[in-house]
Amino acid sequence: xxxxxxxxxxxxxxxxxxxxxxxxxxxxxxxxxxxxxxxxxxxxxxxxxxxxxxxxxxxxxxxxxxxxxxxxxxxxxxxxxxxxxxxxxxxxxxxxxxxxxxxxxxxxxxxxxxxxxxxxxxxxxxxxxxxxxxxxxxxxxxxxxxxxxxxxxxxxxxxxxxxxxxxxxxxxxxxxxxxxxxxxxxxxxxxxxxxxxxxxxxxxxxxxxxxxxxxxxxxxxxxxxxxxxxxxxxxxxxxxxxxxxxxxxxxxxxxxxxxxxxxxxxxxxxxxxxxxxxxxxxxxxxxxxxxxxxxxxxxxxxxxxxxxxxxxxxxxxxxxxxxxxx
Amino acid sequence: xxxxxxxxxxxxxxxxxxxxxxxxxxxxxxxxxxxxxxxxxxxxxxxxxxxxxxxxxxxxxxxxxxxxxxxxxxxxxxxxxxxxxxxxxxxxxxxxxxxxxxxxxxxxxxxxxxxxxxxxxxxxxxxxxxxxxxxxxxxxxxxxxxxxxxxxxxxxxxxxxxxxxxxxxxxxxxxxxxxxxxxxxxxxxxxxxxxxxxxxxxxxxxxxxxxxxxxxxxxxxxxxxxxxxxxxxxxxxxxxxxxxxxxxxx
Numbered sequence: 417x418x419x420x421x422x423x424x425x426x427x428x429x430x431x432x433x434x435x436x437x438x439x440x441x442x443x444x445x446x447x448x449x450x451x452x453x454x455x456x457x458x459x460x461x462x463x464x465x466x467x468x469x470x471x472x473x474x475x476x477x478x479x480x481x482x483x484x485x486x487x488x489x490x491x492x493x494x495x496x497x498x499x500x501x502x503x504x505x506x507x508x509x510x511x512x513x514x515x516x517x518x519x520x521x522x523x524x525x526x527x528x529x530x531x532x533x534x535x536x537x538x539x540x541x542x543x544x545x546x547x548x549x550x551x552x553x554x555x556x557x558x559x560x561x562x563x564x565x566x567x568x569x570x571x572x573x574x575x576x577x578x579x580x581x582x583x584x585x586x587x588x589x590x591x592x593x594x595x596x597x598x599x600x601x602x603x604x605x606x607x608x609x610x611x612x613x614x615x616x617x618x619x620x621x622x623x624x625x626x627x628x629x630x631x632x633x634x635x636x637x638x639x640x641x642x643x644x645x646x647x648x649x650x651x652x653x654x655x656x657x658x659x660x661x662x663x664x665x666x667x668x669x670x671x672x673x674x675x676x677x678x679x680x681x682x683x684x685x686x687x688x689x690x691x692x693x694x695x696x697x698x699x700x701x702x703x704x705x706x707x708x709x710x711x712x713x714x715x716x717x718x719x720x721x722x723x724x725x726x727x728x729x730x731x732x733x734x735x736x737x738x739x740x741x742x
Numbered sequence: 743x744x745x746x747x748x749x750x751x752x753x754x755x756x757x758x759x760x761x762x763x764x765x766x767x768x769x770x771x772x773x774x775x776x777x778x779x780x781x782x783x784x785x786x787x788x789x790x791x792x793x794x795x796x797x798x799x800x801x802x803x804x805x806x807x808x809x810x811x812x813x814x815x816x817x818x819x820x821x822x823x824x825x826x827x828x829x830x831x832x833x834x835x836x837x838x839x840x841x842x843x844x845x846x847x848x849x850x851x852x853x854x855x856x857x858x859x860x861x862x863x864x865x866x867x868x869x870x871x872x873x874x875x876x877x878x879x880x881x882x883x884x885x886x887x888x889x890x891x892x893x894x895x896x897x898x899x900x901x902x903x904x905x906x907x908x909x910x911x912x913x914x915x916x917x918x919x920x921x922x923x924x925x926x927x928x929x930x931x932x933x934x935x936x937x938x939x940x941x942x943x944x945x946x947x948x949x950x951x952x953x954x955x956x957x958x959x960x961x962x963x964x965x966x967x968x969x970x971x972x973x974x975x976x977x978x979x980x981x982x983x984x985x986x987x988x989x990x991x992x
Contacts, residue, residue, distance in 0.1 A: 474836055475836065476832065476835060476836060496838050499836060499837065499838040500838045502836075504836055506829060506832055506833075508829045509828070509829045510828075510829035510830055510832055510833050511828070511829070511830060512756075512760070512825075512828060512830045513828065514759070514760050514763055514764075515756070515759060515760070519756070519759060523752055523755075523756050524833075524837075526748070526749075526751075526752035526755075527749060527752055527834070527837040527838070527839050528837065528838065529745065529748070553763075569833070
C-alpha cells in the first residue's frame with residue numbers, strides 16, 4: 417500500500433538517517449527538511465556524507481537506520497513511486513559515449529513513459545543550447561556540454577525534485593557560469609524543488625536559497641546564506657594606524673560609532689579589529705572617528721560560509737585533497 | 743506487464759544503436775568462424791572420421807556457430823559492466839523500470855544480433871560446407887536459448903566484478919571448459935565417461951546439438967530432451983542472473 421502524500425508534505429523529510437560502509441560512518445543521524453519548491457544546497461567538505469545522503473534519497477542506497485521521505489513517499493517502501501518523482505544529475509559522468517544527445521533524451525523519455533517524445537526532446541535540447549549538437553555522439557562533447565545534457569535529461573520528465581551531485585565540479589569558469597544561469601532559470605520558471613550538493617562555498621552562497629551545512633555525517637546548521645552569515649555578528653573592519661596608539665583613545669572613539677558591536681586589539685599592536693553590522697556603510701564613520709590617530713590602511717571582511725562552518729564545527733573547512741575518494 | 747515490455751524494448755533499441763556503430767564487433771564476429779572453418783576445418787576434414795558418420799567440416803562449422811552465439815552472449819552480459827564503468831548504469835537503475843526489463847532488453851538485442859550473424863554465416867558457409875537450413879525452428883530456439891543462458895552467465899559474473907578487464911579474464915576461464923565440453927569440436931559421445939557427464943550438465947551441449955540439427959539435420963541427443971533441458975537450464979540461468987543483478991544494484 418502506498419500512502420497518499422498531502423500537498424503540504426515537505427519535498428524532503430529525513431529523520432535519524434544512518435549509513436555505514438564497513439567501519440566508516442558516512443551518515444550519522446541526519447535530520448533534514450526541505451520545503452517544496454526550495455532551492456536547497458547541502459554544503460560540506462569531501463567525505464562529509466553528501467553523496468551518500470543523495471544516494472539514499474534517490475533510492476540507490478539503503479539506509480541502516482532512520483527514515484527518509486521524498487515527495488511524501490518513503491524511499492524504501494515506495495521506491496518505484498519515489499523514482500518517478502525525481503530527476504538526478506550524478507557527480508561522475510553518466511552518459512553513453514556512443515549515443516547522441518537526442519538518443520539519450522529519447523531513451524529517457526521512453527523509460528519515463530512520456531508522450532510527445534520528439535517534441536519534448538527537441539524542446540529540452542533547445543533549452544540547454546544543444547540543439548545544434550543534437551545528433552552528434554557525446555564522446556565529442558566538452559565537459560560543460562555533457563553536464564548540460566545530463567541536466568536536460570534529469571529534467572525531461574518534469575520531476576517534482578531535481579537532485580544534483582556537485583553539478584559544477586571540474587568545469588571551467590565559463591561552463592560553471594552557464595550551468596548556474598541554467599539552474600536559476602529552471603528554478604524561477606517551474607515548481608521543481610532543487611537539491612544540490614556542493615563543496616564550493618561560493619556555489620552554495622551564490623546559487624542556493626537555503627543551505628544546510630553537513631559535517632561528518634551530521635547537519636550542523638541550516639538557513640538562508642544571509643541568516644547563517646548574519647548570525648555571526650556582522651562584518652569585521654581592521655584599521656591600521658601609522659603608529660601604535662598610546663592608551664585606549666582610538667578604541668573608545670570607534671566603539672561610539674553607530675552599529676559597532678565590539679572593538680578588540682589585533683595581534684599587531686598598530687591595528688584594531690572592529691565588529692560592526694553593515695560594514696560597507698559604516699566605513700566612512702569609522703574612518704572619521706579614527707582620523708586623529710592617522711589611519712594608514714583599512715580592511716573590510718564580510719563573513720562568508722567558511723566562517724559559518726568554522727563557527728559551528730570548530731574546525732576549518734578542509735581544502736579539497738586529492739585521492740580523498742574511494 | 744505492458745510497461746515491462748515497453749521498458750525492455752527501450753533498452754533493446756538502445757543496445758541496437760550501439761551495435762550498429764560497433765563495426766569491430768561485426769567484423770570480428772564474422773571473421774572468426776570463417777577463419778576457424780577455413781584453417782582448421784579443411785585441414786582436419788580428411789583426417790578426422792566421426793563415429794556419427796557426419797562430415798567433419800559440417801560438424802565443426804555448425805559447432806563454431808554455437809561458439810559464436812555463446813561468446814556473443816557473454817559479451818552481451820559484459821555490456822552491463824561497460825555501462826557501470828561509463829556511469830550510464832546508474833541512470834538506468836534510478837529510472838522507474840524493473841531490473842528484469844533491463845536484462846530482457848539486453849538479451850533481446852544480443853539474440854537478434856546473433857541471429858543476424860548466424861544467418862549471414864550460414865549463407866556464406868553453405869557455399870563450401872554441407873551446412874544448410876533444414877530446420878530453421880531448431881536454429882531459432884538454439885540461438886535464443888544459448889544467448890539467454892550466456893548473457894545470464896555474463897551478468898552473473900558481472901555482478902561480482904567491477905572492471906571489464908577482470909571480466910574478460912574470468913569469462914575466458916569459465917567459458918572455455920563449457921565450450922570444450924559441449925560437442926563443438928568433437929561429438930560428446932567420443933568423450934570419456936567422466937567428462938561426458940560434465941557435458942550433460944552443460945546447457946551449451948544441448949544448444950550445440952539442437953543447432954546442429956537445425957543446420958545439418960543430425961543430432962546425438964533426442965530432440966525433445968535437448969529442447970526441454972535447454973529451456974529449463976536457460977530459464978534457471980536467467981532467473982539467477984536477474985536475482986543477482988537485483989541484489990547488487992539496490
